[in-house]
Structure formats: structure tokens, C-alpha cells
Amino acid sequence: MLYQVNSNYVNLTQLMDRQFNDISRRQVEFENDYIQYTAHVASILALGYLLLSTVVYVWRTYYEMQADVSSSKPLPPGTMGYPIVGETIDFALKGCAFYTEKMVNFGKIFKTHIMGRPTIRLVGADNIKKVVTGENHIVQGMWPASVRILLGKGSLSCQTGESLKQKRMVLLKAMGSENLTYLVPEFQKVIVKCINSWCQQKVILGYLKCRDMTYTMATKVIFGIDLDDEQCKEMVTDFKILIDNLFCLPVKCPGLAFQKATQARVKLTAHIKTLLAQSADRNSGEETCVLDMFKNLPETALVPEDDIIDMLIELMFGGHHTTSSACCSILLHLSQNGEIREKAIESLKENGVMDTSVDLTYAQINQMTYIDNIVKEVLRLKPPVGGGFRKALKTFEVGKYQVPKDWTVIYSIRETHNTSPLFGRPQEFLPERWNDDSLNVPDLRFNYLPFGVGARSCPGEKFAKLKLKIFLIEVLRRSRWTLHNDSPEIVLLPSPHPKDNLPVTFTSL
Numbered sequence: 142m143l144y145q146v147n148s149n150y151v152n153l154t155q156l157m158d159r160q161f162n163d164i165s166r167r168q169v170e171f172e173n174d175y176i177q178y179t180a181h182v183a184s185i186l187a188l189g190y191l192l193l194s195t196v197v198y199v200w201r202t203y204y205e206m207q208a209d210v211s212s213s214k215p216l217p218p219g220t221m222g223y224p225i226v227g228e229t230i231d232f233a234l235k236g237c238a239f240y241t242e243k244m245v246n247f248g249k250i251f252k253t254h255i256m257g258r259p260t261i262r263l264v265g266a267d268n269i270k271k272v273v274t275g276e277n278h279i280v281q282g283m284w285p286a287s288v289r290i291l292l293g294k295g296s297l298s299c300q301t302g303e304s305l306k307q308k309r310m311v312l313l314k315a316m317g318s319e320n321l322t323y324l325v326p327e328f329q330k331v332i333v334k335c336i337n338s339w340c341q342q343k344v345i346l347g348y349l350k351c352r353d354m355t356y357t358m359a360t361k362v363i364f365g366i367d368l369d370d371e372q373c374k375e376m377v378t379d380f381k382i383l384i385d386n387l388f389c390l391p392v393k394c395p396g397l398a399f400q401k402a403t404q405a406r407v408k409l410t411a412h413i414k415t416l417l418a419q420s421a422d423r424n425s426g427e428e429t430c431v432l433d434m435f436k437n438l439p440e441t442a443l444v445p446e447d448d449i450i451d452m453l454i455e456l457m458f459g460g461h462h463t464t465s466s467a468c469c470s471i472l473l474h475l476s477q478n479g480e481i482r483e484k485a486i487e488s489l490k491e492n493g494v495m496d497t498s499v500d501l502t503y504a505q506i507n508q509m510t511y512i513d514n515i516v517k518e519v520l521r522l523k524p525p526v527g528g529g530f531r532k533a534l535k536t537f538e539v540g541k542y543q544v545p546k547d548w549t550v551i552y553s554i555r556e557t558h559n560t561s562p563l564f565g566r567p568q569e570f571l572p573e574r575w576n577d578d579s580l581n582v583p584d585l586r587f588n589y590l591p592f593g594v595g596a597r598s599c600p601g602e603k604f605a606k607l608k609l610k611i612f613l614i615e616v617l618r619r620s621r622w623t624l625h626n627d628s629p630e631i632v633l634l635p636s637p638h639p640k641d642n643l644p645v646t647f648t649s650l
């Protein structure tokens with residue numbers, strides 16, 4: 142019995158020993174495998190890191206070597222990021238803060254690589270002067286490929302040289318002072334209707350309402366149709382799809398942005414063709430919209446219909462985000478600065494237009510200095526367009542650096558305003574600064590350029606200023622408004638606007 146127990150005990154001990162040995166062996170094997178695996182992974186990572194570092198090194202060295210030897214000056218300071226993407230991801234994540242950081246680190250002229258192109262950004266009157274006045278000599282306007290295709294080859298943005306001059310002349314004439322005089326009542330009708338409807342609602346999102354108002358104004362003033370019109374509603378829907386998908390990879394594939402935008406563009410073209418036919422049937426003396434004014438210009442006879450359609454679509458695009466952003470900034474800054482709002486009301490009284498029954502005229506609107514000062518200051522502090530894109534036609538020099546041929550050049554409007562020595566306390570909203578004689582200098586146009594300067598400056602400048610002034614006058618004489626958030630966070634792209642869309646309550650006077 143005892144023997145039996147002992148033998149069982151021995152068997153059990155042997156079994157346990159064997160199992161223990163087995164486990165130990167497997168553990169050793171596992172540890173060996175693990176060490177081998179880790180070493181393998183580490184060597185792959187090290188190799189990957191080495192390869193990546195080499196590619197990044199080659200990429201950065203390649204761009205350092207792009208300096209044109211015909212110039213004695215070096216490339217500007219800056220970083221080129223990673224192969225192919227450059228610093229685009231950083232730019233997409235940070236938005237305009239990307240440029241601000243670069244300026245702090247490298248100064249007013251720096252290089253980077255964004256949106257697939259080696260790029261040099263210039264800030265400050267002295268640095269941008271050469272670029273904004275050098276169209277067709279040293280630089281050429283250049284939008285991203287998707288924008289060029291979707292706006293159409295007849296649009297102003299796609300023109301250079303003589304054809305740019307010709308088409309600008311047509312546009313400037315169609316939107317010149319003479320024609321704008323006729324447009325005042327049209328702008329006024331839309332603006333008054335919008336403000337009255339805002340006053341009837343409890344809370345509205347000011348920025349989104351300003352965008353709707355701008356669409357209504359654009360369709361009314363450019364095409365002569367009302368937003369209530371079914372055709373107009375369809376047009377605005379197609380137009381919104383086009384604008385929202387304008388900056389994209391130009392690849393036609395179902396579901397992708399470019400395909401959506403292309404389909405919207407086809408429908409828009411059909412709408413505009415119908416409107417052009419309707420305009421042709423109208424009495425030739427009748428001019429109540431830009432389209433009629435276009436049609437009646439002798440120069441337009443030289444422009445093919447497809448190009449006119451491209452130009453009209455471009456006008457809708459050029460004036461939309463920009464004007465809605467500025468209208469929203471007017472509401473924001475006048476609400477934050479009650480004393481300036483009161484002074485503006487006083488100036489309306491002095492000019493005899495505080496009474497809402499008084500019709501506004503173009504001449505009268507342009508005589509009101511304080512209203513002009515407010516609009517100028519809004520566009521200085523919150524310029525709707527942050528800068529302009531160009532391509533260097535040849536290597537040229539700016540300050541201590543060179544800009545090589547074929548590189549993209551961005552001239553900055555926003556930081557040029559912010560850092561200009563002409564504007565003391567640049568972050569403050571001070572319309573009075575525009576009465577100061579110190580701003581009476583020829584170089585003001587390079588220190589303050591919300592509409593750009595030179596051959597590629599905004600052809601819609603007078604048109605836009607008129608809209609903003611009428612909006613400002615009507616909103617002051619018809620309403621009071623209270624913001625629900627007095628210091629909203631501002632998003633700068635595509636145009637400055639409050640992140641919360643500006644919740645606001647309007648009451649009529």
C-alpha cells in the first residue's frame with residue numbers, strides 16, 4: 142500500500158518535473174523568438190527611419206540647391222517639410238496660425254512647401270511692392286488647378302497679358318460708378334428685406350444670415366432675379382455646391398469633390414444661358430442688373446458667350462465669402478464698440494439720412510466720411526482676403542533674398558496690415574485713424590490693400606464698398622443688435638468669421 146502511494150508520488154513528481162521542464166523550455170523558446178522578433182522589428186524601423194531621414198534630407202537639400210546661381214542672394218529662411226506633402230498637413234491643421242508661427246520664427250520673408258508647390262510668403266509694404274506691381278513682368282496670377290478649371294478658361298482669374306486687360310475693362314465698366322448709381326435701390330431693397338426679417342426672429346446666426354443676404358444680393362444685382370424665384374433657388378443650391386468644392390484635387394471620380402463641383406457647374410451654365418436669353422429679350426435701355434449692363438456694352442460684343450458665363454460665375458464667387466465676412470465684421474465691431482456705433486448714428490443724422498424714408502443715392506453715400514472710415518477700418522482689421530497667389534516668371538530679389546523662377550509667391554494682406562508702421566495700435570478698431578494726415582502718403586496703397594493693388598486688384602472694389610456702406614447705413618438706422626457672445630473666436634479661412642457664426646438678436650427701431 143505504502144509502496145503504491147510512494148510509486149504514485151514518484152510518478153506525479155516526475156510528471157510535474159517534465160511539465161515544468163516543458164514550460165521552461167517553451168518559455169526560453171518564446172523569449173528567444175521574442176528577442177529575435179523585436180530585433181527584426183527594430184532593424185526594420187531603424188532601416189525605415191534611415192531611409193526616411195535620407196529621403197527627407199535629399200528633399201530638403203534639393204530645395205536648398207534650387208537657389209538660382211544667377212542671383213548672389215540666398216533663398217529665404219524656412220522649412221520645406223516632408224517629401225511630396227511638404228508642410229501642407231501642418232498648414233491644413235493650423236490654418237493662418239501656420240503663417241504667423243513662420244513669421245515669428247523666420248521673419249517677413251520665408252520659404253515653405255504647401256499645396257504641392259515650393260512657396261515664398263512675403264509680408265510688409267517694402268517686400269510685397271515688387272510682386273503686386275510686377276504682373277506679367279516678374280509674376281503671374283495663379284490659382285490652384287481645380288479653381289482654374291471650375292471657374293472656366295474665360296474667367297478673369299485664368300487670364301494674363303492682353304486678354305486680362307481687355308476683360309478687366311469690360312468688368313470695370315459694367316461695375317463702374319455710372320452703373321452702380323442704378324444699383325443702389327436694388328441693393329437697398331434686398332438689405333432692408335433681410336434686416337426686417339432678422340428683427341422678427343428671436344436669435345439668428347449673424348454670419349450665416351449675412352451669407353444668405355449676400356447670395357440674394359448677388360443673384361438680384363448680377364442676374365436680376367429674386368431668391369423667392371424657383372430658378373434662383375436652384376441656382377443658389379448649385380452655386381453653393383460649386384463654391385464648397387472649388388478647392389480640391391481635380392480628379393473626376395463619382396462622389397469626389399471635383400465631380401460634384403463639375404456637375405453643379407454644368408447646371409449653373411444652363412441656368413445662366415436662360416437668363417442671358419431673357420436679358421436679350423428685355424428692352425435695351427433697361428439696366429437693372431450687371432448682366433444687362435454687360436449686354437449693353439459695345440466691348441462685350443467681342444467676348445464670346447461662354448466667356449461671359451465664366452465671368453458671371455466668377456463674380457458670384459469673388460463677391461460672396463468676402464462681402465459676407467465684411468458685413469459680419471461690421472456687426473461684430475460696432476457691437477463691441479458702442480461709442481463708435483453712436484458716433485456713426487450721429488453722422489447719419491448730420492447727413493440727413495437717419496430717417497428710413499429717405500432714399501439713399503450713390504453720391505450721398507460716398508460723401509459720408511465716418512461711414513467710409515468704419516468700412517476702411519473693418520477691412521484693415523479683418524481683411525476678407527488674406528493674400529494673393531502668384532507664380533514667379535523669372536528669378537527676382539526681394540530684400541536680402543531671392544525668389545527663384547517658377548516658385549509660388551504669396552503676398553500677404555493680413556500680416557502686412559498688422560505689421561505696418563503706419564497703423565499704431567494695429568489690433569484696435571479705430572475708425573478715427575483714417576482722419577489722420579500721417580496716412581496721406583503715396584505708399585499707403587502697399588501698407589493697406591484689402592482689395593489688392595495693380596493689374597490683378599479686385600475689379601469688384603467699388604461694388605463691394607457700396608454694398609458694405611448701404612448695409613452699414615441700413616442696419617444702423619433700422620435696428621439695434623445684441624451679440625450673445627461679445628468676444629467670439631475668429632476663424633480666418635476662407636474669410637474671417639466667428640467660429641460660433643455670431644448668435645445675435647435684432648430689434649427694429
Ligand code: HEM
Binds near residue numbers: 596
Ligand atoms: C469686401 C469685399 C471684397 C474684397 C476684400 C475683395 C478682395 C479681393 C482681392 C484682394 C483680390 C486680388 C487678389 C490678388 O491679388 O490676386 C480680388 C480679386 C477679385 N475679386 Fe474681389 N474682393 C471683394 C469683393 C468682390 C466682389 C463684390 C466682386 C465681384 C462682384 C469681386 C470680384 C473679384 C474678381 C473677379 C477678382 C479676380 C481679379 C483677377 O484675377 O484679376 N470681388 N478681390
